Amino acid sequence: MGHGAEAVAGFDVASRHHRAKFGMWLFLASEIMFFTGFIGAFIALYNATPTAAQDAQNLSWKLALVNTVVLITSSLTMALAVAASKRGHNGQLQLFLILTFLLACTFMVIKMIEYKTKISHGMGPSASPFFSAYFLLTGFHGLHVLGGMVAIWHLLAYAFAGTYTKEYNIPIEITGLYWHFVDIVWIFLFPMLYLLSPGRIHW
Amino acid sequence: MSDHAEAHAHHDHRKLYFAVFGALMLGTILTVGAAFVDMGRTVNIVVALIIACVKVSLVGYIFMHLNQEHRVFYLIALLPFTLFFVMVMLLIPDVTTAGTNPLDDPKDTKQYIKYKHETPHADHGPAH
Numbered sequence: 286m287g288h289g290a291e292a293v294a295g296f297d298v299a300s301r302h303h304r305a306k307f308g309m310w311l312f313l314a315s316e317i318m319f320f321t322g323f324i325g326a327f328i329a330l331y332n333a334t335p336t337a338a339q340d341a342q343n344l345s346w347k348l349a350l351v352n353t354v355v356l357i358t359s360s361l362t363m364a365l366a367v368a369a370s371k372r373g374h375n376g377q378l379q380l381f382l383i384l385t386f387l388l389a390c391t392f393m394v395i396k397m398i399e400y401k402t403k404i405s406h407g408m409g410p411s412a413s414p415f416f417s418a419y420f421l422l423t424g425f426h427g428l429h430v431l432g433g434m435v436a437i438w439h440l441l442a443y444a445f446a447g448t449y450t451k452e453y454n455i456p457i458e459i460t461g462l463y464w465h466f467v468d469i470v471w472i473f474l475f476p477m478l479y480l481l482s483p484g485r486i487h488w
Numbered sequence: 489m490s491d492h493a494e495a496h497a498h499h500d501h502r503k504l505y506f507a508v509f510g511a512l513m514l515g516t517i518l519t520v521g522a523a524f525v526d527m528g529r530t531v532n533i534v535v536a537l538i539i540a541c542v543k544v545s546l547v548g549y550i551f552m553h554l555n556q557e558h559r560v561f562y563l564i565a566l567l568p569f570t571l572f573f574v575m576v577m578l579l580i581p582d583v584t585t586a587g588t589n590p591l592d593d594p595k596d597t598k599q600y601i602k603y604k605h606e607t608p609h610a611d612h613g614p615a616h
Contacts, residue, residue, distance in 0.1 A: 306557070310564045317568035325575050332583045346520075353516050361509040364551045368502055465551045469544045475516075476536040480523035 302455050309459040313466045316429075320470055323425060327418040327477070338482045340415040343408060345399055346479035352395050353475045359388035360468040367461040370444075373451035379444050382437055382457075385464065389434045396427050419478055426474060429467050436460045501550075508550045515543040 295304075331337045366381035403409065403416075410420040440460055443449065449457060522535050549555045554562050 303558070306561065307564075310561050314564050314568045317572060321568070321572045321575055324572075325579060328576065328579045329582055350516070350520060354513070357509065357512045357516065360512075360547060360551055361505055364505045365502060368500075368505070462552055465547050468551075469547055472543050472547070473540050476519050476523065476540060480519065480536065 298452060305455045305459055306462070309462050313462060316466060320422075320425070320473075323418070323422050324473070324477070327422055330414040330418040331481070334413055334415045336413050337415045340408070340413055340419075341479070341482040343403075343406075344419070344479050345402070348395055348399050349475055349479040352392050353471060355388050355392050355395070356468050356471050359385045359392070360465055362388065363461045363464045367454070367458050370449050370454035370457045371451065375444060375447060375449065378449060378457070379441065382441050382444060386434060386437045386441065389430055389437065392430055393427065393434075396423065396430075399423075422474055422478065426467070426470055429470070433460070433464050433467050436463065504550060508546050511546055512543055515539050515546075 295301075331341075334340065362381045362384040366378050366385060369375075369377035369381055400420075408416055410417050437460065440457055443456070519536060519539050522532065522539065526532070527535065548565060552565075554565060
């Protein structure tokens with residue numbers, strides 16, 4: 286990228302930076318609508334399921350609470366990774382990316398434990414409309430976490446190669462945006478799926 | 489626009505990130521606690537939604553830097569959330585009439601039977 290490229294309007298670093306963020310925000314907007322559809326389905330199915338309250342009580346809200354803490358912490362480590370990349374600290378960047386990845390792995394492991402115990406007790410996706418919606422929502426959220434993990438792995442590979450500098454750190458920032466979105470979705474899903482009937486309140 | 493990048497470099501946001509993390513943890517505890525206090529179904533849902541919105545706003549403004557970015561990002565993020573809330577509100581009639589079945593009305597049941605037996609029906613003419 287010599288002076289010839291920068292002479293063309295819009296190809297300077299700041300404009301490309303801005304466009305990358307713009308693209309990621311547009312993608313996140315479409316993903317919000319993606320989850321909106323399924324959350325709407327959940328609301329309708331919850332109210333159409335006579336066994337919904339008991340089904341929700343069978344969900345392990347304590348495991349989900351651990352998952353919530355794990356995911357919020359991973360958001361923090363991701364934000365710290367972005368901050369480290371902006372300061373040019375490659376070592377800290379790698380550390381925080383690794384931490385974020387490990388926390389994401391923890392989330393998926395706990396989610397798999399949840400799924401396994403539910404399905405082995407016969408509460409699979411076809412058990413009731415509530416469980417169908419539950420597996421739909423958490424399944425797609427889990428797929429988003431997995432996709433984010435692939436992206437973070439990618440970032441780690443480039444970070445170990447020393448690609449990211451104080452000037453060029455936009456991939457980390459936009460992956461951070463995606464990761465915070467995944468956290469936001471879980472912040473909505475956790476009370477909606479697990480805390481509607483935690484065992485004390487019978488609606 | 490290189491001064492934009494330098495402005496980011498000079499402001500260390502790390503303490504703010506830890507503060508937001510603490511606030512998110514507090515919000516999570518509040519969410520769980522509020523779920524165990526029976527304030528009636530509507531109030532419980534509204535309280536949970538409010539706490540969730542505060543947490544999401546914190547993540548959006550501070551972790552995702554919406555407070556520093558150009559207005560356009562804020563609008564791109566705001567529109568889907570607005571549509572999300574509109575959709576949730578549109579589902580309220582579905583929620584509040586849950587458990588009721590308009591087909592339970594004997595008049596309508598007769599309507600279905602009439603469709604097969606073609607007995608004269610005064611009220612519902614060419615309705616279907």
